[in-house]
Amino acid sequence: MPVLLLVLFLVSLLPILLAWVGAILRVRQFGHLDNHHPRAQQARLTGLGARVNAAQANAWESLAVFAAVCIIAVGAGTDPARLDAAAWLFLACRLVHPVVYAANLAWWRSGVYGLGMAACLYIVWQAFITGPGG
Numbered sequence: 130m131p132v133l134l135l136v137l138f139l140v141s142l143l144p145i146l147l148a149w150v151g152a153i154l155r156v157r158q159f160g161h162l163d164n165h166h167p168r169a170q171q172a173r174l175t176g177l178g179a180r181v182n183a184a185q186a187n188a189w190e191s192l193a194v195f196a197a198v199c200i201i202a203v204g205a206g207t208d209p210a211r212l213d214a215a216a217w218l219f220l221a222c223r224l225v226h227p228v229v230y231a232a233n234l235a236w237w238r239s240g241v242y243g244l245g246m247a248a249c250l251y252i253v254w255q256a257f258i259t260g261p262g263g
Contacts, residue, residue: 131209154178
């Protein structure tokens with residue numbers, strides 16, 4: 130399996146993992162998990178719980194971007210080996226992002242996010258220059 134697709138799979142698990150962490154934090158803050166109105170309960174989170182909830186939302190958004198990038202790269206017929214380093218970098222950024230988000234390190238969070246998006250742009254660039262007509 131190409132590293133690009135392995136990373137796509139691993140990145141797709143991250144929002145789910147963050148949802149579980151968020152559920153634990155909701156129980157910690159409110160004493161129970163409101164499974165009838167989970168979004169309303171999430172909206173009332175403060176502090177660490179609110180930051181983890183926001184990190185989960187960002188993980189879903191980044192997953193959509195990375196999935197699109199993967200489709201572009203595969204569709205262009207880009208040599209997957211040329212994308213390995215960028216894919217691993219994206220994964221590393223996505224793993225660090227919720228940690229710095231939870232720690233309330235805003236500038237680090239933005240930097241890590243930007244580096245991950247730069248990895249996506251690199252993959253698209255490789256698809257552009259190596260794909261048909263590139």
